[in-house]
Amino acid sequence: MTNSAHLNELGEFLKARRAELSPRMVGLPDPDGRRRVAGLRREEVAVLASVSTHHYTRLEQGRIAPSISALSALVRALRLNDEQRDHLFGLVGREANLPRRRAAQKVQPQLRTVLDDLTVTPAMILGRNLDVLAWNPMATALFNIDFTQIPERQRNYIRQLFTDPKMRTLYVDWENSARNAIALLRRCAAAQPDDLGLTTLVGELSVQDEQFCRWWDGRQIAPRTSGSKVFRHPVAGELALDWDVLSCEADSDQRLVVWIAEPDSRSHAGLRFLCSWAGKEPRAN
Structure with a gap:
């Protein structure tokens, strides 16, 4: 006692x-x-x-x-x-059996090679808890975010969704995107319920954002690993893009997410315009 x-x-x-x-x-x-x-x-x-x-x-x-x-x-x-x-x-006479903070992830070479080959397609590599591990210039251009200016421990996709005002106007249906991201994060929590990084992220966002707190408590089921999103980009205009995920066998906690447009569509032309615009910007990572 x-x-x-x-x-x-x-x-x-x-x-x-x-x-x-x-x-x-x-x-x-x-x-x-x-x-x-x-x-x-x-x-x-x-x-x-x-x-x-x-x-x-x-x-x-x-x-x-x-x-x-x-x-x-x-x-x-x-x-x-x-x-x-x-x-x-x-x-209090207890033994701390909880796991230590998990080591930072290193981008898998296979995913890095694919990412570097994508020149017209926005893409990023997400790690556990939807941490942004790497990105290409087109991802920087699409999301209008300089990830290099974000401290490494705070480079997280769902954190940006809820804390960066630009993200709320970029997605035509921001609420649906935010809810889906929370559902994906909940799947991470189910796999690693004692992950200190994840519990810290959830705690911070729950305090900062009432919507996050309410939707996190809603226990929404994780969505599909592909779908469609419509962006209202300040430079390229409206972009209707399909997104898909490429998993990594070497590290199941890493995945390459790509946003692609239908060939010869208005959105495809918009991505090409965005590519030429992004080419004037310094490489993001």
Whole structure:
């Protein structure tokens, strides 16, 4: 059993860690940047950990012992590294059996070769949790995003869908695209339910965007791995494109996504125009 001394120490540890974090560090809004106390507020940690403020307050006061699920949520909410996580679990006599943060993925050479050969077709390589691992100049042109300006840990397709205003106007049916992306992300969660990167992503987007939070809780079934999208591009105009996915045998967590137009169509001509426009831009990766 966890004694009161350990619970008090747990509470002090939570308060100290909370004081070290800023809203920006955990993806929370902080319009004026003025706070009477350093760090996060209790209610903000509670939201990030998906517990009530009352429950979290009692944890900080050393009045209750957290469950394993609550500990896991606090690890995510407070951005604890492996040593801090082990210490947190040790304070309540638990062993931290959750997996460490997974190593960064490296693009498979086979997919890179195919990607580099696509000169008129927008394409990108997505990794686990829909992380953007690589892209071609046409993808940069189609999405109007300079991926090199996005920190590597934040290069994520679904993050861009919900946080970049340009994406909401680029897709003619943004809501359907966003819902489908969430369904794909939920399939990732089913395969790796304890992935720290995924739980962090879901936690941040749930706090930042009410629609994401509502649709994530909706448990939508994953869509097909191909389909059609209509883009309203600011330079090339309306583009009706089919998308498809090429899987990688060497790494099932990597896939090449392509957007193609019907030959001799208006959208095909639009892609060729976009290609000439993209050719004036520096290579993205």
